[in-house]
Amino acid sequence: MKQSKPTTGLCRYTDDQVFYRDKNLVEDLLDGSHGFVEVMIAHILNRDLTEHEIRVFNTILITMMEHGLTPSSIAARSVYMSAPENLQGAIAAGLLAVGSQFVGTIENNARLLARLVPLEGADREREAEAIVAEHRSRRTHIPGYGHHLHRPDDPRSIRLLELGEESQGPRHYLNSLKLLGEVIDRSFGRHMTINATGACAALMGDMDVPPEVMRGIAVIARSAGLVAHISEELERPSGRYIWEVVSDAIPFEV
Template sequence: MKTPETRLCAHHLTGMSYRDVDLVEDLIGKKTFTEVMIMQILGREARPVDLRIVDAVLVTLMEHGMTPSAIATRLIYMSAPENLQGAVASGLMAVGSQFVGTMENCSRLLDRIRQAADGQAEALAIAREFRESRRALPGFGHHLHKPDDPRSIKLLALAEAEPDLAGDAVKALRLLAAAVDTTYGKHITINATGAVAALLSEIGVPTDLMRGFAVISRAAGLVSHVAEEQQSPSGRYIWETIDHAIPYVGAGKTREQGEGQP
């Protein structure tokens, strides 16, 4: 069996290397976090267009309000305030196929369209497939943003204005959006994760790594939820609200029944 290798990092007595460059001499104070992140993840020097796209994606995904990931972080922090990293980690566990991390599922659909001999026909086939199966179509629909998700409009406009991008993934998403509207007989918005799937694909991020960018971005957002929890705690309020909102229906005695008992 071949010995495993790594190209990511090496230590020596007086310093440290990230890939092929010296951390102290070449990176600290000279490169941004996003530049180094792209270099480490994609194994190449970040281009200006990469930085613009990745920064736009990271800003878009960082904060979503009181979603399951933020609620999990706040509740865990309330329970174990000495374990900030555990609270953030608990929130990151919610970055999945239903919230925040859905771009990879959308990206797979865009890959199908780009690889098809007839992209428009493939887009229609995908839309019909999802409608007939009554499954949620990744990258489409939003419970709050109607008729369109303003974030996706902005992200796609940024990508379409970039002369250094091929535009294939964005075109595939546009084809799918048109097919969805035709198949469903109404307009269904491209949501932010749908746009993110197209943008990350445009700069060469593999589909199976896309959720990692959501994790990186969301970690920063969850730290801000911890910061707010420290200043204005809501964890106990969330807990008590749920405790009162979900009734117990078993045969045992409830707290309300027991009030006034010695």
């Protein structure tokens, strides 16, 4: 069967007009009343946002923007040290570290929560127990839970979950996140914090953001943080120092 010709609904332009989806860029969006986050998320999701959703997305992006000297920022600083003429290359290198261990866990957590959302009562709890059992049998971390620093609770998550509770919309993902956390605590016999990526996954899930798109939202936020790291690298360079520390700390051994 012949494949139909692809189309796009994102942008079009004429000699004197530019449109973002159905919005006239100059007349509708550049009037000073629309913020970047509002326009960006509406462009991605193809729908208008409520005031509460705009507030939540702002909070999510701010939360995910900066994580200190983690693999992504170290990679960005290192590449910039090697190729200072290529800032975008340094940012791209840092974004390649947004994966299944750091930041990208937001998508992994959302996929687990999506298994719980359609269920109710005992069925939902049994599925949560199955998720925990699967990860324990493989001896793998459960994405969205636990943190090497923030204990007993992640302060970022506390605030994010408070915002979720203020929503007048559905809380299926939020409730699933909390239930899975309770099952994890019971299974391990100790409290394991809901971390920021888990909280962000639940909030975005309840705003109908597809799990496949959530990592993209994280990439947008992380990009801003990486630009800040490169900006600091110009004034307080650490790329070469990191290189030398690693070189000295790891000896050659046959």
